[in-house]
Amino acid sequence: MRQPTLYLPHGAGPCFFMDWEPPDTWARHRAFLENLPATLPERPRALLVISAHWEAPQFTVQKHPAPPLVFDYSGFPPHTYQLTWPAPGAPLLAEQVAGLLQAAGLACGFDERRGFDHGVFVPLKLAFPEADIPCVQLSLRADLDPAAHLAAGKALMPLRDEGVLILGSGNSYHNMQVMLRAWQSGALTTHGLDFDAWLTETVTQADAVERERCLIAWSSAPGAREAAPREEHLIPLLVVAGAGGNAPGAKIFEDRVLGAVQSAFRFG
Structure with missing residues (x-):
């Protein structure tokens, strides 16, 4: 069955695995x-994840057969650097991804050493805790050109009919300075409402x-630029x-946390 595509907010560092x-x-x-x-039509055959936390000069696909974890966050409790999520890689799927692009x-290259960054393993450790579905990560292109990334998605669309779940992992609001101030002050104001309303209206546009x-x-x-001072998470x-x-x-989730609104979206 055809899989949907999903855009997920992945939280703040290893936020789900520590005390707040x-x-x-x-x-x-x-x-x-x-x-x-x-919520999926069936168990995915594989996962293809586009994370905000990997940029490369050209689109680059992970080809490691057993990707390690990349603990690309800092200042968190020691136990958050001991997390595990041993999902297998899928080199053949990586080749297919590159071929479609x-x-x-x-242009698309390969990285045979790249591990899963926290934009992958933090949310997917909750969604797929058994870590038994092959997973491949695709980089963003470093110019962050919206049209090019939209075109990349169109090229990858056939994978949905082969049981591949395509996931975008970011945050619809990612102004960390504003969020940190809101958390430290305990302010009840919610930032990003105007942009979230626009984003929801746009995504659901017929x-x-x-x-x-x-x-x-x-x-x-x-x-827009308050919500995404730099757009890698969008x-x-x-x-x-x-x-x-x-x-x-369709919007499938909305939360208000650390003084900002975060939303998830589904296509198909």
């Missing part, structure tokens, strides 16, 4: 990720041409939107 005050800070987000497999005129036009021009949306959404085809997307 109040204790339920990440409870709704954690429950959303844990319940995610039940290259056929669409998008007209595919207009939806793509708006997504490509995302930086002109209300509150660009994975462009890939999954492209892979989603012509059908409109």
